[in-house]
Amino acid sequence: MINLASIRSHEIFSTVAVGFLAYKVWRLQPQRETAQTILKGIVNTLTNKSRYYYGHSKRVMLISKCICDALDINGRDRENILDAAYLHDIGKIRVDLALLDKPDKLTETEWETMRKHPLVGYDILKDFGIHADVLAMVLYHHENFDGTGYPLQLNGGNIPLGARIIRVADAIDAMGSDRAYRKALPFDVINEELRKCVDTQFDPDIVAKATNGLNKRIRLILAQGRV
Ligand SMILES: [Fe+2]
Numbered sequence: 441m442i443n444l445a446s447i448r449s450h451e452i453f454s455t456v457a458v459g460f461l462a463y464k465v466w467r468l469q470p471q472r473e474t475a476q477t478i479l480k481g482i483v484n485t486l487t488n489k490s491r492y493y494y495g496h497s498k499r500v501m502l503i504s505k506c507i508c509d510a511l512d513i514n515g516r517d518r519e520n521i522l523d524a525a526y527l528h529d530i531g532k533i534r535v536d537l538a539l540l541d542k543p544d545k546l547t548e549t550e551w552e553t554m555r556k557h558p559l560v561g562y563d564i565l566k567d568f569g570i571h572a573d574v575l576a577m578v579l580y581h582h583e584n585f586d587g588t589g590y591p592l593q594l595n596g597g598n599i600p601l602g603a604r605i606i607r608v609a610d611a612i613d614a615m616g617s618d619r620a621y622r623k624a625l626p627f628d629v630i631n632e633e634l635r636k637c638v639d640t641q642f643d644p645d646i647v648a649k650a651t652n653g654l655n656k657r658i659r660l661i662l663a664q665g666r667v
């Protein structure tokens with residue numbers, strides 16, 4: 441169970457993500473009143489949201505939706521992937537906003553903190569009756585196709601398909617958005633970076649679908665985020 445007292449306002453990154461979580465818990469928990477009370481407490485604690493992370497969750501979900509369309513993923517699998525895409529960075533609640541927005545290179549200790557967020561997210565969500573497939577996608581969304589990611593260094597087909605999709609969508613949005621240390625990259629540079637990292641970071645089939653067939657839709661999603 442989350443200790444509400446330990447959640448400080450400056451650690452909070454997304455009111456929308458937690459509001460979404462509240463909805464899912466309301467839908468899934470048999471004791472709805474209890475769940476709502478808990479989640480109201482969480483939402484009320486979220487007084488200092490980060491606009492960047494709000495947009496990030498939604499865009500990663502929308503880009504994942506484009507990839508699901510290209511791969512013809514439908515039904516419950518699709519719903520789970522989109523839920524996980526929306527919630528993938530929930531574990532960053534426990535990372536200082538100052539660290540998330542740090543304009544300089546992170547120290548090794550800071551990286552260690554950042555690398556914990558998939559596990560923290562999994563730990564938060566598992567207490568709320570979230571579907572096991574969604575939990576796995578949140579846990580593995582930073583695994584690399586060649587086994588060099590984190591937290592468990594899974595590789596290839598051992599990484600759930602949804603996590604591989606979110607990995608690509610997450611990278612597209614990260615490159616396509618302003619950061620504290622750089623401006624958003626141009627679309628052709630993003631495409632080039634994706635191609636360079638095929639087989640290492642990303643599933644080649646997903647990159648082919650994302651970069652070759654969906655440019656217009658994904659560019660539109662990124663462009664709307666820049667307004
Ligand atoms: Fe992440």
Ligand SMILES: [Fe+2]
Binds near residue numbers: 496500528529610
């Ligand atoms: Fe992310």
